[in-house]
Amino acid sequence: MATRLSALLFTLAGAITSLTFMFQMGSQQDSLLLIVLFTGWVSSPFAALLGAYTMSNGWSSLARKSLYSIMIFLTLISVLCYSGLVSLPGARPAFMFLMVPLGSWLVIGITFLLIRRRRL
Helix, strand or coil, X not given: CHHHHHHHHHHHHHHXXXXXXXXXXXXXXXXXXXXXXXXXXXXXXXXXXXXHHHHHHHCCHHHHHHHHHHHHHHHHHHHHHHHXXXXXXXXXXXXXXXXXXXXXXXXXXXXXXXXXXXXX
C-alpha cells in the first residue's frame, strides 16, 4: 500500500514539476498554440501512467509493482532531464521537452506489452 501511494504522489509531484520547468523554459514563447501543444505532450506520459494507476486494482501483484516502478523511474528521469541536470551538448532546450515524452511513451508501451504478453 505504501508503494502504491508513493508512486501516485511521486508521479503527481513530477508532473507538476515537469510542467513548471516547461513553462519556465517557454516563458519567452509568444505562441499560445506552441505552449498548449508542449503542455499536452509533456503531460501525456504522466496522464497515461495515472490512468493506468486508476485501472490497476484488478491487475496481478507483479503487474502493479511493475507499474509503480515505471511511474517512479519515468518521473525521476523526466524531472532530471527537464531541470537541466541531464543534457546533451549542443542540444536546444526544447529538445528534452520533445524527446523525454517520446522515450517515456516507448517505455510505457514496452512495459504494457510485456505485462499483457506474460499476463502478469
